[in-house]
Amino acid sequence: MYSKLKKNDFFCPVLVNRIYDRSKATTKLSSNIPMNFQVxxxxxxxxxxxxxxxxxxxxxxxxxxDKKILINGHNINCCKNSIKDTICIDNKMLSTTNDECNKITFNIIxxxxxxxxxEIEIEGIAYINDCQKIYFEAIGCGEDNINAIILSNILIPNPRNLSNNAYLEINNDILGLASPDCIFLSPIFDCKKNIDSLFGNVFLNYMIELDISCLMPSALNLLKSKC
Incomplete structure (x- = not known):
């Protein structure tokens, strides 16, 4: 049913959860890097x-x-230098030729x-002797590189049943954690034998999410890009 808003404008109610749904795949990685901390x-x-x-x-x-995306075994022309992508659904990606199927499977690699x-900021306590404690802060910088293969199987509404193009929106979210229990420090002394800086071996944990908007008709995608 159409509801009239103005003279030439009409509004068609839509069940959004049937058009715009989300799916997540998560990969966990660990890494360790050397790092100097300035106190x-x-x-x-x-x-x-x-x-x-x-x-x-x-x-x-x-x-x-640098990234590479395969959907149902087909190489996808993606934006290789970004964690976000909007991919137009092509017939070669579809796992079935039956237009009557309500949903089809997408295997995404x-x-x-x-x-x-x-950059890691640390807060710590220095125990000078049995009765003296000193609170200190330090910061360290370094470089790291991670490589992850993320697998996801999702069901999406059959794009063949839409009157216009449909899109998948893919976004990666990277979360990092440096646990205090996984940072091992060695002091670097100045000429007076006081600690001038700290050398650390830092073990890092990463969680990488592949966040997928399962199906986005072109009209909805255009509307979102303008917001």
Missing amino acids: FSQCPLPSNTKLEIVKTNFKYEICNI ENLNVSFKV
Whole structure:
């Protein structure tokens, strides 16, 4: 049923969850990198200091992306230097030629290679002796590279039943964690044998999500791109 809004405008109600649905696939990776930490605190940390990290803050900046996407075994012309993509559904991607099927299977394989700069802020406590503690902060920077293959099988409404083109929207989300228990520090001393900086071996955990908007008709995709 159409509801009249203005003289020449009509509104057709749509069940959005039947047009625009989402699917996620998640891959977990681990990595370790060497990293130098500069101590912010002005107070000296003697050579006999014992260090305990109590909190970390992980940040990253993507430097380079290389990716490859296959849908139902077909190579897809994608935007290789971006974590986002909008892919127009082509007949060669469809797993069936039967127009009467309400849903079809999409097998998506994404090979994602990302290099980025890593920044880790740490908060810790230096134990000088049995009765003295010093709170300190430090920051370290390094470079890392991860490679992930993400597999996803989804059911989408049959695009052959639509009167216009349909799109898949693919987006990757990368989450990183540097656990305080997985950062191992060695002190670097100045000429007075105080700790000038810290050398660390940092073990990082990554979670990479492939977030898919299962089906987006061209009109909805155009509307979203303008918002």
